[in-house]
Amino acid sequence: MSADQRRDAVTAPGFSLNTRKTGSSGWLERPPLDHIVMGVAILAFLIAFPFFNPGYRFLSLAITTGFTAIALYGLALQFGQAGIMSVGHAGIMGIGGYTAAILANQLGIGFWLALPASILLSALAAGLVGLPSLRVGGQHYIIITFCFCALLVIALTNGGDFTGAATGLDVGPIAGPFGINLAKLRNMYYLVMLALVVSLVLTYVIVHSPYGRTLWAIRENEPLARAVGINTNFHKIGVFALSGAFAGAAGILQTYYLRHISPPLYGAFPSLYLALMVMLGGARPLYGPLLGAIIVTFLPEVGGLDPIDSRIAYGVGLLLVILLLPAGVSGGLLGLYRSMIGRQRRAEKG
């Protein structure tokens, strides 16, 4: 363990969020109060959002933010908990998206039955794509995931009628339960937000369960983890699969929101964007991925940037974040919040 690691472990804001207080006394720690308050506030906002008359454009952006954030929670597990970044995450979303679209077009299977299939196949694909990471180091692995995306796009483009080739595939609307019309944008919004909340809760549970602790141990000291009996390779691939499951859910939601998908959605560029969002928002703090998705999705609209401008803005923004806020924007905010609380306590004491 280096002195740096030791210092990080104690002081870095992005880390302290996950520092555990209780051990074996409970299966799962209760979330701290500020987490719950924050969660309730976000939930209230998500429910109320459509009532502020956001208009078609903003509601669409909110839906995009929603399924993007779901995918990001997967990538954040992989990057934040297992310490492995990838630029192939959009490709994994594509596995989920195309699974759903192919099932719909070939077998007439709708959203609800396709959902578990999309999640499962994406998890499987992510686990397979993750295998080389057991052998090669981080930077090399990133290149491998990049290649995976490129190959996937080629395969989808040349899949003939089965994948719809370059044109892609269409799907119908989701058959909503209880006669809910999910072709309506507002209802689609609520479905995506429900999935987002589930993803957030799942992430919290995974990170704070004994399983999350095991992942933490592997990340911090792999030789020691092996020496006490942890099957580190199995768990690492497990995280990839979990990460893929999130991407699969995001992929099928995206497919049924867009109603039409084509190969370029899942190439290396969209994957890079996902990686950017995770780093921008922060992978470890619970609300980091959500924040990253919001910033990147809404920035061009709010700031009135054209695609070229926004790419430049992201590039500069990412550099600034990496240099100034290594734990992401949310980590930075969290640090600020902590230091303010600390100052207030000191002031109260005297």
Add this chain to the structure above:
Amino acid sequence: MVAARLEITGLRKKFGGVVALAGVDVSIDGSGITGIIGPNGSGKTTLFNVVTGAHKPTAGRVTWNGQDITALPAYRIARLGLVRTFQQAMSYPGLSVRDNVSIGFEHGRSIGSTDRRWRSPDEVLAFVGLDGLGEEVAGSMSFGNLRRLGIAVALAADPVLLLLDEPAAGLSDSEAGDLRELILRFPKMGIGVCLIDHDMALMGAVCDHFIVLNFGTKIAEGAPAEVLQNAKVLEVYLGVDL
């Protein structure tokens, strides 16, 4: 049950051109306290690394209670009760002390078993003298306590044979005294010990058997008093006060 035994035959390990182990044959009694001594770079740590599966040997064979474990991955070997500590980096620095121990508890030899020596991570912490420190972040502890924690993490995995790599390095005299007491308790609890250390006072006080390595070869073996009279050993340790 037959006494646990670790048999090492013809064990070789090369790192590029460096021969760290040049064909070592030893048989270690899994219920006593065996000391492994030798100058710096003689291959002691490498022996632990190869036996516990952290490194694959270039040649040779390791069996544990008759089972060939040479090709097994490290985690499987740990679950068979061969658990080692590390010369450096003994903890998960960002986790709490209690969580460090929980990790061993949740994955070691007795996963799922109710029949264990310690019923909870806190009992292990109390055993090594870290009671009350469960909430500390491991990375912020003093060096002496970090060494204790390293042993606690290994104990939590419920070893049959505990391999300790220089547990006394960097400890104060009083801490080394505590360590000695601790190690002497293991055999009575049914935990065998294999111990590497340069602290000859400690080694002499606790070990019932010595194995001496030099340049990756075993040059002597036997009762401590005899081994320390051995001409080859004296030559290796020339000028060092045994």
